[in-house]
Amino acid sequence: MTNSVHTNASAAIALQNLTRTNERLGDVQSRISTGLKVQGAKDNAAIWAIAQQQRAEVGALGAVKQSLDRATSIADVALSAGESVSDLLNQLKEKVVAAKDTSLTTQSRELLNADFQALLKAIASGIDNATFDGGNILNGSLSGGINFLANADASSFVTLSAKNLTLGGGIIDLTTASDSLLTITAADQALTRLDASIGKLNAALGEIGAQAKQIDAHKTFVGKLMDTLESGIGNLVDADLAKESARLQSLQVQQQLGAQALSIANQAPQIILSLFRGG
Known part of the structure; x- marks a missing residue:
């Protein structure tokens, strides 16, 4: 993988994963708050x-x-x-x-x-x-x-x-x-x-x-x-609230891990600085 200050592929991937996790978390929270798994025509x-x-x-x-x-x-x-x-x-x-x-x-x-x-x-x-x-x-x-x-x-x-x-x-x-x-x-x-x-x-x-x-x-x-x-x-x-509760906890953990992964990926350009430090 190319080390570049212009493109951070790892951060982009981590951001995509975190975005998907947040979307799924939002869907679960919506089902829990309404009690419905099908709230409108868009759902099914x-x-x-x-x-x-x-x-x-x-x-x-x-x-x-x-x-x-x-x-x-x-x-x-x-x-x-x-x-x-x-x-x-x-x-x-x-x-x-x-x-x-x-x-x-x-x-x-x-x-x-x-x-x-x-x-x-x-x-x-x-x-x-x-x-x-x-x-x-x-x-x-x-x-x-x-x-x-x-x-x-x-x-x-x-x-x-x-x-x-x-x-x-x-x-x-x-x-x-x-x-x-x-x-x-x-x-x-x-x-x-x-x-x-x-x-x-x-x-x-x-x-x-x-x-x-x-x-x-x-x-x-x-x-x-x-x-x-x-x-x-x-x-x-109707939503199965027992299953949705389990999904909520899982997605909350994934969200935290995704945020940490994005933070780590954002630190990658800092490594490039070490290549230019004097001995």
């Missing part, structure tokens, strides 16, 4: 593209889960209101059966009828207020129910059917205008309609309950699918 274009596509899928499934959460809330409110109505119908039956007693005085019958009418108004009020986020599937305002997202492509839906539980709406046949307990005949007619209403109400609530259970099951599936996709993304892009 194919893996990054796959990961981005799956992240979009997870985001879309998040919207599906939000829709299903809303469906669950609407169903829970509807079932709570429906069960309250069922309890009120049971109380109505007690009043109607009591009104069939032929020994009742006019005053007693009027008091029973007042209680009867009050319970009917309570049913109407409960149905009107069975609303969550503007959705009410019990007050007759919806004909076909409400559709909620079921998949990430928004091409499939789950439906929560609407049931008209208003007075005289087809399920509850009783109304405040046409039903009373002021006479035995009126009580007989009210009892017939009441028994039919109880049966239809129980069937309607059973259907809503079954749909709510289906929605809960699908929401659980969507949650598990999101977890699986996120795990898959992690397998593609």
